[in-house]
Every structure is written in structure tokens, then in C-alpha cells.
Amino acid sequence: MRLPILVLALICTAAALTCYEGTLEGLSNNTRTEEKHCSGISNYCVQKIDxxxxxxxxxxxxxxxxxxxxxxCPMSGxxxxxxxxxxxxxxxxxCNEWKSE
Incomplete structure (x- = not known):
């Protein structure tokens, strides 16, 4: 009984999207931020420039x-x-490692 649950959990983890996550100070800063394995509800990586x-x-x-x-987000960009x-x-x-300019 536990084996099917373990297999399902591994499949969900393997299918999860991996995005960069973090806040950069300065609009010209393009330092790589940490990677994060997104939850199952996340279908997009996002970058917000303020x-x-x-x-x-x-x-x-x-x-x-x-x-x-x-x-x-009709397409990447x-x-x-x-x-x-x-x-x-x-x-x-x-995919969310664009430069701000």
C-alpha cells in the first residue's frame, strides 16, 4: 500500500517546475538567485520588476x-x-532569469 503512494509522490516531485526565487536589489543586478522546486499548483515561473x-x-x-x-501570460516573456x-x-x-532592461 505504501509503495503506490511513494511512487506517486516521486512522480509529482519530478514533474514540478523549478524556478529561480529571491529578491535582487538594483534593476541592473542579474545575480542568479536560488533555485526552488515549485509546488504542484505552480505552472509558471514569474519575474516582477518594481x-x-x-x-x-x-x-x-x-x-x-x-x-x-x-x-x-499568453506566452513566455x-x-x-x-x-x-x-x-x-x-x-x-x-526560465525566470531575464535582465530588467
Whole structure:
């Protein structure tokens, strides 16, 4: 009985997306942040550029993001922008390492 559960857990872990995660200070900083194996609900890697805070934030998509990601992220790249913020997303391992400019 325990073997099927273990196999299922290994399959879910192997299928999980791996993104970079962390906050960088300075918009020209492209230091590699830590890798994170995303949870099963995360289908996107995200990079948020905040010009007001002078920060770049990399992360797995959250549950809140997931409900409208197909609209926000029709394909990999930076799609949503305002004067001070840029939202970038992608759907393959280690893909959220864009430069801010």
C-alpha cells in the first residue's frame, strides 16, 4: 500500500517546475538567485520588476496568480507593464532569469 503512494509522490516531485526565487536589489543586478522546486499548483515561473522599489523579484507563481495566468501570460516573456512595474512569466525550468532592461 505504501509503495503506490511513494511512487506517486516521486512522480509529482519530478514533474514540478523549478524556478529561480529571491529578491535582487538594483534593476541592473542579474545575480542568479536560488533555485526552488515549485509546488504542484505552480505552472509558471514569474519575474516582477518594481522600478519604485528598485527591485527584481523572482518566484514560482502563487495560488493567487494561477487563476488568471493564462490571461496575464499568453506566452513566455514580459507582458504586463505599467510605468513602474513589469510582469514576466514562463513555463519551463529555470526560465525566470531575464535582465530588467
Amino acid at each position: 522600478k519604485r522599489k528598485n527591485q527584481i523579484r523572482r518566484e514560482c507563481s502563487s495560488f493567487v496568480d494561477e487563476h488568471n495566468m493564462e490571461e496575464k 514580459c507582458h504586463w507593464q505599467s510605468k513602474y512595474e513589469t510582469f514576466c512569466c514562463c513555463q519551463f525550468d529555470h
